[in-house]
Amino acid sequence: MGLVPLTYRRPSHARAPSNSSQSSLGGEKGDVSLRSGRSCSSAGIPPALSFDKIMEGGTCPPCTIRDFMNYLMYIEHSAENLQFFLWHRDYVTRFEQVPECERLLAPEWTQAQEDEAAARIQKEAAEKMRRVQPVEIFRGTDFEKPALQGSVSVANDDSFSHFSTPPMTPRDRDHDSLYTGSNAGSNMSGLSTSYQSLAGDAYVAAGVEKPFTIQPFRAEIDRVVATYIAHRSPRQLNLSSKEQKTLLHALSNTTHPSAFRSVAASIESNLRLQAHPNFIRWSICNANPARVTFAWCLGIAILLSATVAAVLLTLSRAPRGYRALAAIGWVAGFATVMAARKGMCVVLHGLHHRHVRPWEFFEPDFDSDAETGQKGEKSSETLETSNSYEEEPWIVKYDKRNIIRKVFDRQVWVQEPALRRVQDTIFLQSVLAGVLFSGVLVGLFVGVPGGGFF
Template identity: 60%
Template structure:
């Protein structure tokens, strides 16, 4: 593998919350929508062709860029693994539905785009009518002792009996107990349909039991892997699923989730994977780079003030090159020592992997598993107790993915060229300055 262009830049970080707020179901261009339907998407800036979303999902990459690594990233770093879990299930479901030849398939008609548009319009109208019927806040408190306080502090005067918002997909003890105490997935799905104002579905439709489990796992209130959806996406999808089990019922949220994975999670995953050291090692590398630069500069100043020949000052260019290259690489999350070996630090969740580590991986790929919370996993406490020195010199492993090594090679070359340029300028300045002859 050669180098990428010397003008290569890492994928820019895409903020999850900002991306979600800016994304709407109508934000796709025709080209982007066709790209998603075809199962392909344009390459994100900074992502080489060998590391595209489709290649990772289809198993065409090696560790640490495999789909398993992508899942771990979403669980432990971005905390949105439910998106990939749902995406993988939906892709498989579409395939199985199309291949099914049972006689009851006619009971699951297609959810057309026109039906979806009509449902969206109905939901929007109901929302507008509800706003008109509800009295304004000023009218509610008018003439009461709370009038002034309620208007001045609307956030602080919320209904004290309302349920505080929960993080989607959280799996605290209370939600786990409530979820496990539910009688069946069907009853949870029925509750979700009722809440969305949808009619109860026909239970004889094909795949209805599986759809009920999906609703209970990803769409119901307090679901263990609740998807982060807008109110419109949530209601429209439940209305569609109450009508049919056809894959088109997931059209709205499937497109939204796939867009999030492709254009937000995937570029961030590639950017994060470029870092070959843990935070402690990268911080240590930055400190080492700064220290080397300072020592070389102090040495050059001392020689400049002495009677030593000017040529000796040029020797400190070696220190500047090493220090600046180390600092630039560390700024991009890389340790040049680890890069020289094409190694990376083992991730904390890999470092303390138990004998049943494979079963944990299987659980994360299980469509109907529990929530994605990891706070109770043994490695969390163990890693916190690990001292800084051990973290700096944690265990290393070979980077198997050639494309990732290519990116790191390119960043290293960029760092070295920048270091040579800056060191050349510093050397020229110190050599040109007349000697002080003080000692």
């Protein structure tokens, strides 16, 4: 385990990978990047905290798979990506263990077949758009009547309220009891029938035939389609219409893992290049927002107090050397502000502690989980549950806590050694910056002639 250099910079906030980045995954350079877990977007991530290391279970809290899942669930609201990634990785392993005679029923989906299906879908979509009449574009909207009358007038201002509401995400929608955790384990035959029905509707909507039913894992693939792929599914992946239809076309022909080739590569790219760097950046913060704000205010107050003291000493008859005492406050204040700027509290860091996350606060088994880090990730054990968490009791309970209690929330030990070393480096950088800053101010104040007013 190497040391973190003083020139270390934490990962910058990563945005979603561009299409060009995702398309490059098929090349040699992209493959190396995916296998190593390192890329230009992953600068500032130690090898001990790499994506592959976390997925292999080689990290400690707060950087385990469960912590990563909770981050995606409650912070980025994209837990379905990691859930699908973990399922697909396990599915590939299990498919390879199927007897050869059964695997022959599900032939590999080649890249040529995928390109052909994608081209056909794109061509059909273009032909459909050419056949659409201008009147049909406005059908069902407030512009339908003006369009039919050939008028170019704009509807009144109230009509624009229909376009200001963003489309609902899966977590915003009401799902039937099929996807609720309370009913996930009951009436399995009914669940199987419902999944087959929902998957069948998805295939029909994509314009493909219902799949070959005796292929291995066909029932599980139906569940995955109904959970991740179908429109308004509980964990719907962020796929374009073309990607969705191409995938459904592949799954209607085979259950081979190669059918997920493009979607799996896109999801893995998003996790490696965006979610993982953002997770490490977020994990470096050891304090909650209330404590960080408190640290900002405390650091600024210390800086102002030290500056006032230096001004008073300069205006007094005290010897010049006494003005250098203000450097103590400047170093402490500037180091506190610099650390708070990166989400860290120097007091918590001195103990190598971090605040308990709000969703961990009210878990009855959190203490044992925090010690071992072995509990499975939340909401990924079954395919039936959605990622909606708005009804979880910890939200109301945590909101009721007053600001003072949040500032002095419960603390736990930072177990991951690599993360502690990163925090040590950031703290040392803050102290050195404070020393440099205070040295400049001391030189200025000591060089100014004394006022001798009192």
